[in-house]
Amino acid sequence: MRHDQRSSPKPGRHDRECPVGVPRTDTRFLGGPYIERLRNNRNLAGALTGITAAVVGVIANLAVFFAASTLFARTVTIDNGPLALHLPDLASLRPVPLAIAALGALLLFAARWSVLRVLGVCAILGLFARLAGLPIT
Known part of the structure; x- marks a missing residue:
């Protein structure tokens, strides 16, 4: 060889x-x-x-x-x-992160998406929410 x-x-x-x-x-x-x-x-x-x-x-x-x-x-x-x-x-609940987390849980458990894909989608949604000026923090 x-x-x-x-x-x-x-x-x-x-x-x-x-x-x-x-x-x-x-x-x-x-x-x-x-x-x-x-x-x-x-x-x-x-x-x-x-x-x-x-x-x-x-x-x-x-x-x-x-x-x-x-x-x-x-x-x-x-x-x-x-x-x-x-x-x-409880009065200080942040609605935008809650919505992103709920969507992530739905995609992960109901739609059976992979963790990496859900993480990417949630990161992009958080970035868009920040750029749009939505109250994240």
Whole structure:
């Protein structure tokens, strides 16, 4: 087999890798049995479950925080010792971001659009609303 510089930019590359350096699929799955052994380890499985729950909790907390900050102009903070609860002021609801979020939810769940497409449409709508001078903030 002739070595072609265009198909393999690095000399000495062996044939188990594609030209960009990513291993082929069969070499990626060689670690599969080891991962299955880790899955059967009760201690490790419990730790991974706890980590997964913590990550989901952080993501949910961020989602609620950003939604309240986007949809409402003001929030009220209730402090109770080490805990602080940020509640939105319902009188400060922003109608334009609410309409964009509602349309995004409709496109995502009812029309089954992809997240990337919905994100793009909502970003363009927000840009047009800003350029039109609608009260976004």
